[in-house]
Amino acid sequence: MRGLVIRSVGLVMAALLAAGIARTATAAEPVVIAAPLELTGRFAAYGAPAKRGMELALELFGPEVLGRPIQVLFVDVQSSPQATVSAFTDLLARRGARFVVGPIASPIVATAIGVAKQYKPIWIVPGSSTTTLEREAGAEPWFFHAYTYDYHYHKPLAAALRSLVPQAGTQTIGILYDDGAYGTEHVKYARKFYTEAGFKIVLEETIKAKGTDYTAALAKVKQVNPDILVGLVQTTDGILLTKQVRETGTRARLLVATVYPSLPEWRRAVGPAGEGWTGVAPYVPGVSWPADQKYPKLFPKTADWEALFRKKFGQEPSFPDVLGYEGLAQLLIAIKEAGSTDQDKVMAALRSLHLTTPLGILQYKPSGEGTLNQGYDNMLVFQVQKGNTVVVYPPDIATGKLVYPIQSQ
Amino acid sequence: MDLFLQALANGLILAGFYALVSIGITLVFGVARIINFVHGEFVMLGAYASYWLYVLAGIDPLLGLPLTAAGLFAFGAVLHRGVVARVLHDPHENQILLTFGLHLVLQNVALLLWTTDSRSIPVPYATAALTLGPVTVGLGRLLAGAAALVLLGLLFLWLGYTDQGKAMRAVAQNETAARLMGISPSRMYLLAFAVSAALGGAAGGLSSSIMAVTPVMGLPFLIKAFVVVILGGIGHVLGTAAGAVVLGLTEAFAGTYLPMGGTWAEGTGYLLLIAVLALRPQGLFGREVQG
Numbered sequence: 001m002r003g004l005v006i007r008s009v010g011l012v013m014a015a016l017l018a019a020g021i022a023r024t025a026t027a028a029e030p031v032v033i034a035a036p037l038e039l040t041g042r043f044a045a046y047g048a049p050a051k052r053g054m055e056l057a058l059e060l061f062g063p064e065v066l067g068r069p070i071q072v073l074f075v076d077v078q079s080s081p082q083a084t085v086s087a088f089t090d091l092l093a094r095r096g097a098r099f100v101v102g103p104i105a106s107p108i109v110a111t112a113i114g115v116a117k118q119y120k121p122i123w124i125v126p127g128s129s130t131t132t133l134e135r136e137a138g139a140e141p142w143f144f145h146a147y148t149y150d151y152h153y154h155k156p157l158a159a160a161l162r163s164l165v166p167q168a169g170t171q172t173i174g175i176l177y178d179d180g181a182y183g184t185e186h187v188k189y190a191r192k193f194y195t196e197a198g199f200k201i202v203l204e205e206t207i208k209a210k211g212t213d214y215t216a217a218l219a220k221v222k223q224v225n226p227d228i229l230v231g232l233v234q235t236t237d238g239i240l241l242t243k244q245v246r247e248t249g250t251r252a253r254l255l256v257a258t259v260y261p262s263l264p265e266w267r268r269a270v271g272p273a274g275e276g277w278t279g280v281a282p283y284v285p286g287v288s289w290p291a292d293q294k295y296p297k298l299f300p301k302t303a304d305w306e307a308l309f310r311k312k313f314g315q316e317p318s319f320p321d322v323l324g325y326e327g328l329a330q331l332l333i334a335i336k337e338a339g340s341t342d343q344d345k346v347m348a349a350l351r352s353l354h355l356t357t358p359l360g361i362l363q364y365k366p367s368g369e370g371t372l373n374q375g376y377d378n379m380l381v382f383q384v385q386k387g388n389t390v391v392v393y394p395p396d397i398a399t400g401k402l403v404y405p406i407q408s409q
Numbered sequence: 410m411d412l413f414l415q416a417l418a419n420g421l422i423l424a425g426f427y428a429l430v431s432i433g434i435t436l437v438f439g440v441a442r443i444i445n446f447v448h449g450e451f452v453m454l455g456a457y458a459s460y461w462l463y464v465l466a467g468i469d470p471l472l473g474l475p476l477t478a479a480g481l482f483a484f485g486a487v488l489h490r491g492v493v494a495r496v497l498h499d500p501h502e503n504q505i506l507l508t509f510g511l512h513l514v515l516q517n518v519a520l521l522l523w524t525t526d527s528r529s530i531p532v533p534y535a536t537a538a539l540t541l542g543p544v545t546v547g548l549g550r551l552l553a554g555a556a557a558l559v560l561l562g563l564l565f566l567w568l569g570y571t572d573q574g575k576a577m578r579a580v581a582q583n584e585t586a587a588r589l590m591g592i593s594p595s596r597m598y599l600l601a602f603a604v605s606a607a608l609g610g611a612a613g614g615l616s617s618s619i620m621a622v623t624p625v626m627g628l629p630f631l632i633k634a635f636v637v638v639i640l641g642g643i644g645h646v647l648g649t650a651a652g653a654v655v656l657g658l659t660e661a662f663a664g665t666y667l668p669m670g671g672t673w674a675e676g677t678g679y680l681l682l683i684a685v686l687a688l689r690p691q692g693l694f695g696r697e698v699q700g
Binding site for chain 2: 040041042043044045048079176179205206207208210211212213214215216217219220222223235236237239240243244246247248249265266268269270271272273
């Protein structure tokens, strides 16, 4: 009898000990999320704000999910392809991360595809608009594209111009595009959607990416004198183009860009020369999306979210801030809804999300062009008016009207 | 005809700017026989100096040009005394490696200090259009071109008519003979390097309101400057000015008249460079040296 009691007590104690150890191990085990970002180097203007956004998301979500601490591994990929491959390999192979959010810039994301395909983590890319990404990774079930592709820029722009520009006479368009990957990819979609919208393209001309002078191309524009001038370049070239449009006296009725007029650095650099430029972006400060019904704390009314951001960082958010924020926030919500970190369950939870974020409605569905999990397809068309970005399209969230023709340059 | 005149005006303004960027490289090579890969960073630092003078002290980039040039002169002197002077008599490979290393270091320091954000000084005159008959030019660009010509004129006067300038030319022509005349070559090397940095800085200052200022802006200018000095004859000051005119006009006319000219403009400059290297390797104004 005594032996039986001792054996029973021993078994109970062993069981309790084992359970305790197991519980301690589970409680201590963090949910690890890798955040490889361009914190330095030429794309730091995207990666550094994205990190800020992720920090805010983490603060608002709280330190735990599923009762486990959240550990976000921020790694600087230095805007370098080699450093990106090394960082991904280290995060996925050595540190065993199963969830990845980032990086942001197209050339950097592209270099990570190979390693991601090898380890197949749940990979949320809150950036990169190149359709190369769609071709290379779009069909993978673990790849979630939480941004728009190049074609999402020009479809709403063409629709906005068709709807907002007075239709008397066929409007003509001149396109200047950089001769790098950005411009040559964008021009295909610009040509397609503007033509479909009934505009006549009277000039397509390349300008040098990272160029120092665009006056020759603008002399050609002046010869053709299109109603609308479209500049498909990246931010630094956008600054030079904007200044030279003004200084060469190029007088289009409307100046249209891609995303760069929404960036504070462009506005600061060009000053009054930026007045009247129209652009397209997933987000501009002041956009009026309502609060998400299910997660109003993480996704309050955009104005309230902006106030939270300003309170924490003392400045207006830019769109890369929002990209980082919504990229991490949606993953944390999906893990919570999955009730597990099991990859299949989290992927299913991501696919069933329907969130109203500062970027609009996030809902993963096939893009129709090859991406299985495409999160957004909405973009805002805005115009710089008196130094502010005013949303002019789509009508349901417009904060002002398009000025056309713009003031004489 | 209107387009031709516009291209001519664009090319000449571009040429003035290219000349100012390039002349420093020629000066340093002519005097100290160093191929200076850090010169593009002088342009970048000059642009940032002007930018911060404007942002922090409200100084107009044109009015602040003497300050910018003086700052870069001092920086160039320190860089020469501390680093470059150590390889003056080393093989060219060592000099190239050192100056290329300095280019990388300065570029990355700028990235750390000022991030990759593109900046530019939004002074109204920089984007004002000036129309003269069929030709329209940017007032900022015109002022930059004019300031470049003034600075180049001052450089020519200094080299031609001052004792220091003559001493520098003497060192460029024959270091031993100059030394026998009591000239200190090492002082002239330092002076050439510092003046070169000041000219590069001035070019950067002039660009700070008409272009985007970034930590990586130096390299495109460095490449253009090498094309210019090779076209004109490396080490030849007048040849560099001529090379700048040739490159500026070639780019402007190619950009204006060729389809997809924005892409071809630079390419035609390089084709011209290859042609000159093949047919007249000493450049337009350089002299052939028998080995």
